[in-house]
Amino acid sequence: MKVKEIARTANVAWSPATMQDVHIACGTVAQQLDATFSTSARLEVFSLDLASSGLAVPLAGTVDSPLRFHKLAWSAHGQEGVNACGVIAGGSDNGTITLWAADKIIGDTEGAQLKQMIHHTGPVRTIDFNPFQPNLLASGGNDSEIFIWDLNNPDSPMSPGNKLHPLEDISGVAWNRQVQHIIASTSPSGKSVLWDLRKNEPIIQVADPNARVHCNAISWHPDVATQMVTASGDDRSPVVQLWDLRFATSPMRTLERHKKGILSLAWCPQDSDLLLTAAKDNLVLCWNPNSDIPGGEVVYELPATSQWIFEVHWCPRNPSMISTASFDGHVTMYSLLGGGVSAHEEPAEQPLQQSDDPFANLAPKPRQQPVETTPLKKPPKWFRRPCGARFSFGGKLVSFRHDNSRSVRVSQVVTEEALLERSSSLKRPSLNKISQTFVPRKPLVQPILRNRTSGTF
Amino acid sequence: MASGVVSEQYRVDTGHEDMIHDAQMDYYGKRLATCSSDRTIKIFEVVENTQNLVATLTGHEGPAWQVDWAHPKFGSILASCSYDRKVIIWKEVNGTWNKIYEFGEHKSSVNSVQWAPHEWGLMLACASSDDSFSIVYYSEGSWKYKRIENAHNMGCNSVSWSPAVNPGSLVEGGARSPVTAVKRLVTGGGDMLLKIWMEENGEWVMEEKLEGHSDWVRDVAWCPGIGLPISRIASCSQDCKVMIWTKDETVGGKWNSVVLKTFSDVVWHGSWSITGDILAVSGADNKVTLWKESMEGAWVCVSEVDKGQEGGTQQPQIS
Numbered sequence: 001m002k003v004k005e006i007a008r009t010a011n012v013a014w015s016p017a018t019m020q021d022v023h024i025a026c027g028t029v030a031q032q033l034d035a036t037f038s039t040s041a042r043l044e045v046f047s048l049d050l051a052s053s054g055l056a057v058p059l060a061g062t063v064d065s066p067l068r069f070h071k072l073a074w075s076a077h078g079q080e081g082v083n084a085c086g087v088i089a090g091g092s093d094n095g096t097i098t099l100w101a102a103d104k105i106i107g108d109t110e111g112a113q114l115k116q117m118i119h120h121t122g123p124v125r126t127i128d129f130n131p132f133q134p135n136l137l138a139s140g141g142n143d144s145e146i147f148i149w150d151l152n153n154p155d156s157p158m159s160p161g162n163k164l165h166p167l168e169d170i171s172g173v174a175w176n177r178q179v180q181h182i183i184a185s186t187s188p189s190g191k192s193v194l195w196d197l198r199k200n201e202p203i204i205q206v207a208d209p210n211a212r213v214h215c216n217a218i219s220w221h222p223d224v225a226t227q228m229v230t231a232s233g234d235d236r237s238p239v240v241q242l243w244d245l246r247f248a249t250s251p252m253r254t255l256e257r258h259k260k261g262i263l264s265l266a267w268c269p270q271d272s273d274l275l276l277t278a279a280k281d282n283l284v285l286c287w288n289p290n291s292d293i294p295g296g297e298v299v300y301e302l303p304a305t306s307q308w309i310f311e312v313h314w315c316p317r318n319p320s321m322i323s324t325a326s327f328d329g330h331v332t333m334y335s336l337l338g339g340g341v342s343a344h345e346e347p348a349e350q351p352l353q354q355s356d357d358p359f360a361n362l363a364p365k366p367r368q369q370p371v372e373t374t375p376l377k378k379p380p381k382w383f384r385r386p387c388g389a390r391f392s393f394g395g396k397l398v399s400f401r402h403d404n405s406r407s408v409r410v411s412q413v414v415t416e417e418a419l420l421e422r423s424s425s426l427k428r429p430s431l432n433k434i435s436q437t438f439v440p441r442k443p444l445v446q447p448i449l450r451n452r453t454s455g456t457f
Numbered sequence: 458m459a460s461g462v463v464s465e466q467y468r469v470d471t472g473h474e475d476m477i478h479d480a481q482m483d484y485y486g487k488r489l490a491t492c493s494s495d496r497t498i499k500i501f502e503v504v505e506n507t508q509n510l511v512a513t514l515t516g517h518e519g520p521a522w523q524v525d526w527a528h529p530k531f532g533s534i535l536a537s538c539s540y541d542r543k544v545i546i547w548k549e550v551n552g553t554w555n556k557i558y559e560f561g562e563h564k565s566s567v568n569s570v571q572w573a574p575h576e577w578g579l580m581l582a583c584a585s586s587d588d589s590f591s592i593v594y595y596s597e598g599s600w601k602y603k604r605i606e607n608a609h610n611m612g613c614n615s616v617s618w619s620p621a622v623n624p625g626s627l628v629e630g631g632a633r634s635p636v637t638a639v640k641r642l643v644t645g646g647g648d649m650l651l652k653i654w655m656e657e658n659g660e661w662v663m664e665e666k667l668e669g670h671s672d673w674v675r676d677v678a679w680c681p682g683i684g685l686p687i688s689r690i691a692s693c694s695q696d697c698k699v700m701i702w703t704k705d706e707t708v709g710g711k712w713n714s715v716v717l718k719t720f721s722d723v724v725w726h727g728s729w730s731i732t733g734d735i736l737a738v739s740g741a742d743n744k745v746t747l748w749k750e751s752m753e754g755a756w757v758c759v760s761e762v763d764k765g766q767e768g769g770t771q772q773p774q775i776s
Contacts, residue, residue, distance in 0.1 A: 337587075337611075385675075389726065392482035407470050408471055411465045
């Protein structure tokens with residue numbers, strides 16, 4: 001269900017999971033023109049205040065940017081200190097990657113822009129931070145250029161290996177989620193390359209010889225180091241392919257449901273059974289990529305919109321929130337668990353900013369009303385309690401845990417050894433003789449016992 | 458410092474086809490109810506180390522998250538809650554279990570259900586991911602409910618009733634009636650907060666908001682009272698911490714918190730013993746640990762349930 005909405009056409013990055021207050025950064029999208037042919041750009045950070053009802057999101061800070069963005073990413077790098085919120089990186093045209101200190105944007109202080117790194121020869125279409133070392137940033141551009149930047153030493157980036165010919169644009173880079181020195185890149189020709197940074201060379205190249213795929217996006221499995229997905233933006237075969245690199249001759253699984261090319265994909269880091277894709281058929285689908293149903297299992301379909309959604313993201317801090325960025329001028333946040341704003345509450349139209357597309361105002365597009373859709377058929381992993389223990393009468397403890405035996409253990413807990421001694425001394429005298437020496441000393445325990453055994457009150 | 462002895466008595470092979478999410482003995486410790494992701498609830502008779510599957514209750518359309526036995530004075534009644542947004546109340550009549558009420562007003566998964574202290578009647582509270590919690594009660598021949606919306610953002614994960622005993626009634630002698638008329642409960646949510654609610658003039662209002670966790674509150678448990686002027690709540694969270702919140706009526710009546718421990722993984726469940734002196738904590742590392750408050754006020758780990766079973770602790774010799 002829709003939870004929040006921001007009226008921007010923007011690339012989006014969520015604040016990292018280590019940051020307690022959830023924020024979302026929006027940067028003006030490149031390659032989108034408005035009537036004034038303005039090329040102004042802004043990076044804005046919104047704070048996701050879930051306590052307030054309603055769709056509006058308060059703006060936490062904004063900074064002007066010289067260039068518009070193709071991609072944004074937010075890393076936890078540099079998160080020591082009281083207000084450190086990490087670093088936001090944006091890939092733009094002219095080969096520029098710009099870095100901002102997120103806390104300075106939120107705090108509205110000077111000097112938010114940290115650095116501009118210009119090394120690529122063409123537009124920087126894709127960037128990704130290393131999940132293990134948040135100071136490492138990978139970027140991909142034209143002519144098979146991939147650079148790995150160390151934010152502690154950003155002047156000399158390294159390349160992951162010799163470029164493979166023929167040179168082509170890099171449409172996606174992604175760091176492996178389990179092994180920190182492996183990175184994958186993909187290109188519109190359908191070829192994906194895996195690089196090993198320790199050896200500084202490409203280790204494997206995968207391409208599907210049968211399908212005509214125009215790979216737009218690539219993502220690694222959150223738990224299994226050898227599996228990854230690529231998504232095709234080609235309208236003739238808009239598929240998501242799941243590869244296991246141990247058997248890299250053909251994809252392990254193909255998910256086919258979209259009718260037009262896929263623009264973005266996102267794998268939930270907390271639950272590998274949830275994969276989101278957004279495509280040119282105006283649909284955002286949530287798949288279970290690990291199920292064996294032929295053609296792929298769709299577990300959830302977001303309400304359809306009127307324009308393409310070009311970016312989907314999972315919120316790292318709060319796994320049931322996702323964000324979608326659409327060409328209809330909105331960044332929308334959904335909760336996959338129900339709750340949130342009801343379908344009838346729509347906010348008053350916010351005053352337009354100059355970077356918004358004024359064409360949108362001329363003919364009001366009929367934005368489809370959000371429909372009540374059923375939640376995920378299977379609860380996400382973060383719902384399922386694996387382990388528990390409950391006390392019961394008589395000091396018994398019933399416990400269970402996540403293992404294949406599906407058994408429940410009943411244990412006896414005694415913490416007062418003195419009491420145990422006394423209770424055992426009760427049993428020692430023979431049954432014919434009632435011990436004269438036994439004097440009840442614990443009034444609190446006795447009344448409870450008496451009531452329970454008789455079953456009356 | 459009290460030492461703990463945990464000895465495994467027996468295991469019940471539930472036969473569930475998927476993860477078990479809750480297991481609870483009834484009031485007398487004679488029957489065990491378990492619920493699972495396989496959407497069923499199973500009831501076993503466990504007497505003298507034998508186990509006997511008495512019933513398998515079907516009816517939920519999604520994983521069942523929690524079960525709770527009602528007080529035996531109402532009969533054999535069990536409540537269950539599930540991802541399918543429902544709370545189902547089951548009753549055993551002449552040996553057969555039947556569904557007597559189905560509560561389906563929630564819009565999202567119902568994560569937790571607990572019967573209120575029996576002194577307040579046949580009443581339960583349930584917490585749901587749709588940010589609300591409900592009180593369902595039987596009065597004047599029919600089931601009624603009250604739904605409290607917008608309790609927590611990002612879902613209500615857990616609910617726990619306060620004991621019906623008035624804090625302080627034990628030490629004050631006959632001055633105050635032992636059973637309190639004011640109903641209270643605590644809820645924990647995905648907004649990292651604990652909220653204490655009380656019933657005032659027939660409506661439920663938030664009495665107190667407790668902050669301290671830095672991630673989802675997974676479970677809340679109000680310590681059973683025996684009449685001492687201390688109220689205590691344990692909360693378990695996704696931030697791997699268990700916090701103990703104490704309100705001492707004799708020193709001003711404000712809630713103070715202390716971190717029991719920061720574990721190595723998410724803590725899912727906390728449960729107090731019947732007398733309220735031991736807390737059993739279960740976490741994602743698949744371990745169950747028992748904690749007790751020492752004389753100095755610090756919390757010490759009394760035992761680890763797994764170690765007790767595999768290592769074999771000293772078992773007192775009872776001849």
